[in-house]
Amino acid sequence: MSAGGETPDPSSPQARLRRLTESELFSLPQWRRRILFWTGAVLVGLAAVGFAQAADWAYRVFHGVVESNRYWAFLITPLTFALLAWLTQGALKATRGSGIPQAIAALKVEDEGFRRSLLSLRVALGKMALTLAALLGGASVGREGPTVHVGAGLLYSLGRRFGFAEPAAAGRFILAGAAAGLAAAFNTPLAGIVFAIEEMSGSFEHRLSGILLTAVFVAGMVSLGILGNYAYFGQFDIGLPLGKAWWAVLATGLVCGLAGGLFARLILPSDHGLRGIVGRLRARQPIVFAAACGLALVLLSQLTHTGLYGTGYAQAREIIGGHADTVSSFGVLKFLGNIASYWAGIPGGIFSPALAVGAGLGNNLTTILPGVDPSAVALLAMAGYLSGVTQAPLTATVISMELTANQQMVLPIMATCLLARAASSIFSRKPVYRALADKLIEGYERELARRAAEEQDDEPANASAKTLAAEDPATPIPPSVAPDDHRPTPSPGH
Secondary structure, three states: OOOOOOOOOOOOHHHHHHHHHHOOOOOHHHHHHHHHHHHHHHHHHHHHHHHHHHHHHHHHHHHHHHHHOHHHHHHHHHHHHHHHHHHOOOOOHHHOEOOHHHHHHHHHOOOHHHHHHHHOHHHHHHHHHHHHHHHHOOOOOEOHHHHHHHHHHHHHHHHHHOOOOOHHHHHHHHHHHHHHHHHHHHOOHHHHHHHHHHHHHOOOOOOOOHHHHHHHHHHHHHHHHHHOOOOOOOOOOOOOOOOHHHHHHHHHHHHHHHHHHHHHHHHOOOOOHHHHHHHHHHHHOHHHHHHHHHHHHHHHHOOOOOOOOOOOHHHHHHHHHOOOOOOOOHHHHHHHHHHHHHHOOOEOEOHHHHHHHHHHHHHHHHHHOOOOOHHHHHHHHHHHHHHHHHOOHHHHHHHHHHHHOOOOOHHHHHHHHHHHHHHHOOOOOOOHHHHHHHHHHHHHHHHHHHHHHHHHOOOOHHHHHOOOOOOOOOOOOOOOOOOOOOOOOOOOOO
């Protein structure tokens, strides 16, 4: 009320001006957040472009060495795997694996210490450096998952630095950074948005505001401005007419979905069966085990003309283009090479290597699909296998379309991805990224319970100074094997 006890007139110029200044359009806090989002998106775009070019350079260096003498790989790759396993035993443990599970776990747990342990600038920079080292050593890994991790870490750190540490606000920064990272890594802005909805948040509970969408757009524009308007695999004019050709949808959806689900199951940690054996070996001698995984990758590569090293981008592009110069078993061998690289626990993603496996399997399926365009079968298989691995059919559909600048295949690709998602669930009931993220969260919760029990038992005060013992589930270490608790480490808020 006014000083005279009268209610101000809502239609007066003063009231209208006050409502205008309090609106979202002119709100200073809202503009501060927008500027931070857009600045962070530019940084993510620049980091993604620089990371992509550095990754290509690293692989070219390794490829040049093994081209001159393929037996150099027997020395370089196992040593690189062993070195990376050693480097990621301590403070850089969060850099292991893809990076997408770390971003999902940080989004789901609104605890600042937990988030900082997974998304700090040190982790982001370490992720980039060690993934480049993995590619320099010939590992069968990709850069897209690490770019998502780096994007989430950069925007989260920027938000905290400028006062947006409140859990819900920090979650929006993480979500926007992850989506912007994928958009800039593949130059696929639409896929970045779909990825944020389907894979990162898992629902619409994190409102996709205009600010988040513009962050993805800005990161994509940075990539577009530097690298130009390009499709990751090039532009392919591929079609699949109705009729017998739709048998290709059934074949690729079932075969590649089952293969993707099997891959997801094999990389998830467990204390039973083969994965339990692998986990115990990895826990006892992590460095030796990583070197053995590197040696296995080299031995498998000797069975091919082009090797199984790196992302597999060149082989996948050649297969889709219909002029592949590799062995017919490339898809199966790349599948095994990806498992060896992931089991080693070294930093690196699975997106690009999964696309290469799918293209290779599609090349095999063309023999039972006469009269169908081999390029169309390879594209369907690539999308189907990615959907089987991630169990994210919308993301796999959009990525496959944007990577090849092809809209004619949208319905066959979507049908294949949906079928592959269903087939994948036979082996892996939960999407692999969320399953790995849940393992991180379970480790965090176990550590909290242990500390609470120690406090109740009046344990020594310094026991609470131990760090969060959330083992990165990139390596299949069973819960029954204790991590390196003997090594002093900082608290969760490091």
